[in-house]
Amino acid sequence: MTSFFTDEQEAFRSVVRDFAVSEIVPHAAVWDRDHIFPTDTVRAMGDLGMFGLVFPEEYGGGGADFTTLCIAIEEIGRADQSMGITLEAGVGLGAKPIFEYGTESQKQQYLPDLVAGRALAGFGLTEPQGGSDAGATQTRAALDRSSKAPQWVINGAKTFITNSGTDITSLVTITARTDDGISAIIVPAGTPGLVVEPAYRKMGWHASDTHGLVFDDCRVPEENLLGAPGRGFHQFLATLDDGRIAIAALAVGLIQACLDECTMYAKQRQAFGKPIASYQAIAFKCADMAVAAETARQVTYAAAARKDAGLPFKKQAAIAKLYATEAAVTATRDATQIFGGYGFIDETPVSRFYRDAKILEIGEGTSEIQRLVISRELGLGEVA
Numbered sequence: 001m002t003s004f005f006t007d008e009q010e011a012f013r014s015v016v017r018d019f020a021v022s023e024i025v026p027h028a029a030v031w032d033r034d035h036i037f038p039t040d041t042v043r044a045m046g047d048l049g050m051f052g053l054v055f056p057e058e059y060g061g062g063g064a065d066f067t068t069l070c071i072a073i074e075e076i077g078r079a080d081q082s083m084g085i086t087l088e089a090g091v092g093l094g095a096k097p098i099f100e101y102g103t104e105s106q107k108q109q110y111l112p113d114l115v116a117g118r119a120l121a122g123f124g125l126t127e128p129q130g131g132s133d134a135g136a137t138q139t140r141a142a143l144d145r146s147s148k149a150p151q152w153v154i155n156g157a158k159t160f161i162t163n164s165g166t167d168i169t170s171l172v173t174i175t176a177r178t179d180d181g182i183s184a185i186i187v188p189a190g191t192p193g194l195v196v197e198p199a200y201r202k203m204g205w206h207a208s209d210t211h212g213l214v215f216d217d218c219r220v221p222e223e224n225l226l227g228a229p230g231r232g233f234h235q236f237l238a239t240l241d242d243g244r245i246a247i248a249a250l251a252v253g254l255i256q257a258c259l260d261e262c263t264m265y266a267k268q269r270q271a272f273g274k275p276i277a278s279y280q281a282i283a284f285k286c287a288d289m290a291v292a293a294e295t296a297r298q299v300t301y302a303a304a305a306r307k308d309a310g311l312p313f314k315k316q317a318a319i320a321k322l323y324a325t326e327a328a329v330t331a332t333r334d335a336t337q338i339f340g341g342y343g344f345i346d347e348t349p350v351s352r353f354y355r356d357a358k359i360l361e362i363g364e365g366t367s368e369i370q371r372l373v374i375s376r377e378l379g380l381g382e383v384a
Contacts, residue, residue, distance in 0.1 A: 123172070197213065328360050
């Protein structure tokens with residue numbers, strides 16, 4: 001991996017790892033059990049500069065590359081997947097679209113708090129009837145010009161939106177059908193007509209904030225349009241390409257966490273008079289995890305390196321996301337098997353790992369969508 005990481009990046013990894021071990025690992029089980037979103041810990045991540053890594057210094061950021069962000073996501077996700085996705089979504093889905101497509105006024109208004117981790121933003125693309133068909137947007141925004149200050153009037157619903165209902169959520173950027181096509185619009189938190197539904201009861205990611213959103217004649221100023229009219233869907237597709245690499249990094253962290261726990265447990269757990277690590281069935285499962293962790297890390301950071309170099313990376317992002325997330329699901333299943341009955345008990349970390357893993361194959365595009373993207377990049381056209 002020396003070809004991917006500089007000495008500065010390795011030093012940064014150590015800083016993030018130390019933070020994760022001291023500030024996240026001791027509390028992750030309680031957050032998971034009680035469905036707690038740890039606002040103070042998120043702010044502490046902001047104090048370390050994690051939410052501002054990839055943004056310019058003029059907005060309070062660190063000016064780092066995308067690879068460095070993936071390192072942070074991997075290490076936070078190694079400690080707790082809920083905190084890993086909070087970071088990934090806060091940067092890639094929340095702040096990044098404002099930076100990439102916003103006006104200077106929008107950047108000045110929203111980025112300083114988002115970059116500092118004082119606020120979070122949501123990304124409203126998925127709809128109740130949409131799922132993988134993100135282009136089937138039903139939410140509508142009509143421009144009301146009846147007053148001197150025209151307003152977008154938004155009606156519709158979004159579902160499975162991360163960072164959308166925390167006490168530090170400042171806005172959600174959504175897609176909506178307008179006269180020009182699908183456009184992106186910034187909706188500040190607390191806007192009348194924006195209804196944040198109760199938090200979902202989820203299989204995993206219990207410490208991550210996830211809500212459905214309803215827009216009932218929700219009005220925002222005309223200047224809250226993000227980017228060009230009718231370009232919102234294309235903007236969000238580009239955002240998802242970045243996000244797929246970041247989710248792959250989150251999966252790498254989970255595979256590594258499984259390997260950490262299993263190698264330690266296998267050396268301590270006794271069966272038939274000796275440590276279970278001495279049995280080939282267990283040792284080979286750990287070996288397979290090590291292979292998966294290294295391979296997933298390689299494809300993930302290769303994709304990140306292409307992005308940082310300004311090269312096309314759509315196919316590489318899909319490959320990284322597909323391989324790393326499916327490998328993570330396998331690793332958590334094998335980790336649960338190694339722990340045996342204890343793996344089925346929530347007091348052990350691998351139980352949480354197992355529950356957290358499955359969503360990785362779904363969010364930011366399902367495994368099926370990744371295979372579709374890859375096949376198209378290979379020139380194979382539509383694949384049923």
